[in-house]
Amino acid sequence: MNLPAIEDREFENIDFTKNALTRGNYENCTFANCNLSRVHLGNFGFTECKFMDCDLSMAHIKQATFNDVGFERCKMLGLRFDLCNDFLLSFQFKECTLSLSSFYGLTLKKSRFVKCKLLEVDFTETDLTSGAFDGCDLQRAVFDRSNLEKVDFRTAHNFSIDPERNKLRRAKFSRDGVVGLLEKYDIVVE
Numbered sequence: 001m002n003l004p005a006i007e008d009r010e011f012e013n014i015d016f017t018k019n020a021l022t023r024g025n026y027e028n029c030t031f032a033n034c035n036l037s038r039v040h041l042g043n044f045g046f047t048e049c050k051f052m053d054c055d056l057s058m059a060h061i062k063q064a065t066f067n068d069v070g071f072e073r074c075k076m077l078g079l080r081f082d083l084c085n086d087f088l089l090s091f092q093f094k095e096c097t098l099s100l101s102s103f104y105g106l107t108l109k110k111s112r113f114v115k116c117k118l119l120e121v122d123f124t125e126t127d128l129t130s131g132a133f134d135g136c137d138l139q140r141a142v143f144d145r146s147n148l149e150k151v152d153f154r155t156a157h158n159f160s161i162d163p164e165r166n167k168l169r170r171a172k173f174s175r176d177g178v179v180g181l182l183e184k185y186d187i188v189v190e
Contacts, residue, residue, distance in 0.1 A: 003023055003024045003025050003043075003044075003045065004022070004023075004024040004025070005024065005025050005027065006022065006024045006025065006026045006027070006029060007026075007027045007028055007029070008027075008028050008029065009026075009029045009030075010029070010030045010032070011029065011030070011031045011032070011034055012030075012031075012032045012033060012034070013032070013033045013034070014034045014035070015034070015035040016034060016035060016036050016039050017035055017036075017037060017038065017039060020039075021036070021039065021041070021044075023043070023044060024044065024045070025044070025045035025047070025065075026044070026045065026046050026047070026049050027045075027047045027048060027049070028047070028048045028049065029046075029049045029050075030049065030050045030052070031049070031050070031051045031052070031054050032052045032053060032054070033052070033053045033054065034051075034054045034055075035054070035055050036054055036055060036056045036059050037055045037056065037057045037058060037059065037075075038057070038058045038059060038060070039056075039059050039060070040059075040060045041059050041060060041061050041064045042060050042061065042062040042063050042064060043062075043063045043064065044064050044065070045064070045065040045067075046064070046065060046066050046067070046069050047065070047067040047068060047069075048067070048068045048069070049069050049070075050069070050070045050071075050072070051069070051070070051071045051072070051074050052071075052072045052073060052074070053072070053073045053074065054071075054074045054075075055074070055075045056071075056074055056075070056076045056079065057075050057076060057077040057078060057079075058077065058078045058079070059076075059079060061079060061080065061081070061083060061084055062080070062083040062084070063083070063084065063085050064084050064085065065084070065085045065087070065088070065089075066084060066089055066090070066091050067088040067089070067090060068090050068091070069090070069091040069092075070091065070092045070093075070094070071091065071092070071093045071094070071096050072094045072095060072096070073094070073095045073096065074093075074096045074097075075096070075097050076096055076097060076098045076101060077097065077098075077099055077100055077101070078099075078100045078101060079098070079101040079102070080101070080102050081101060081102060081103050081106060082102045082103060082104040082105055082106060082122075084106075086106060086107065089106065089107070089108070090108075090110075090111070091111065092111065092112045092113075092114075093111075093112070093113045093114065093116050094112075094114040094115065094116070095114065095115045095116065096113075096116045096117075097116070097117045098113075098116055098117065098118050098121055099117055099118065099119035099120055099121065100119070100120050100121070101118075101121050101122070102121070102122040103121065103122065103123050103126045104122050104123075104124050104125060104126065105124070105125045105126065106126050106127070107126075107127040108126060108127065108128050108131060109127060109128070109129045109130055109131065110129070110130045110131055111128060111131045112131060112132045112134065113131070113132065113133050113134070113136050114132075114134045114135065114136070115134065115135040115136065116133075116136045116137075117136075117137050118133075118136055118137060118138050118141050119137065119138075119139050119140060119141070120139070120140045120141065120142075121138070121141045121142070122141075122142045123141060123142060123143050123144075123146050124142055124143070124144045124145065124146065125144070125145045125146060126143075126146050126147070127146070127147040128146065128147060128148055128151050129147050129148075129149050129150055129151070130149075130150045130151070131151050131152070132151065132152040133151070133152065133153055133155075133156035133159075134152070134155050134156075135155045135156070136155075136156045136157075137156075137157060137158050138156055138157070138158055138159035139158035139159075140158075140160075141159060143159075143161045143162070143165075143166050144162070144165055144166070145165060145166065146166045146167070147166075147167045148161070148166050148167060148168050148171050149167050149168065149169045149170055149171060150169075150170045150171060150172075151171045151172070152171075152172045153171060153172060153173050153174075153177055153180075154172050154173060154174045154177065155174070156177065157177070158180075159177070159180040160180050160183040160184070161180055161181055162181075162184050163181050168181075
């Protein structure tokens with residue numbers, strides 16, 4: 001089924017829990033101060049779109065397409081990105097709250113997370129090669145069998161990564177951050 005193309009539109013201060021967003025392929029659109037919490041976005045397409053100050057918590061995004069999409073200051077609790085269409089999947093996050101979300105098994109090379117809260121986020125088997133976590137809180141985030149090669153963790157905090165269960169070649173850490181690599185050994189660093 002071909003969905004309508006919606007291009008170069010701005011959506012501002014709209015509560016899509018009351019006024020349904022038209023199902024379609026959105027290109028170069030901006031969503032500002034919109035409520036998309038628990039909204040069904042399955043099979044929607046978003047290409048080169050921006051979401052700013054939006055609430056997408058618990059939105060249903062199964063088979064949704066996100067290609068070169070930016071999220072800024074968005075509340076995105078409990079999103080299942082692992083259910084998205086992974087073809088050309090790419091996005092960037094700045095000052096977002098993504099707690100309890102899942103990126104399980106995705107390829108997210110060069111993805112950037114800037115000043116985000118990523119509490120209890122699942123990055124199991126995720127390929128984050130050459131990505132960055134700039135100033136992010138990764139408390140209880142799960143990294144298991146993940147590809148973290150060349151990932152920049154220098155300004156990230158509260159992470160715990162098992163070097164024996166993840167690929168870390170050429171990943172970058174601050175001196176203080178190295179403690180997050182030693183947590184499993186239950187040693188004291190003073």
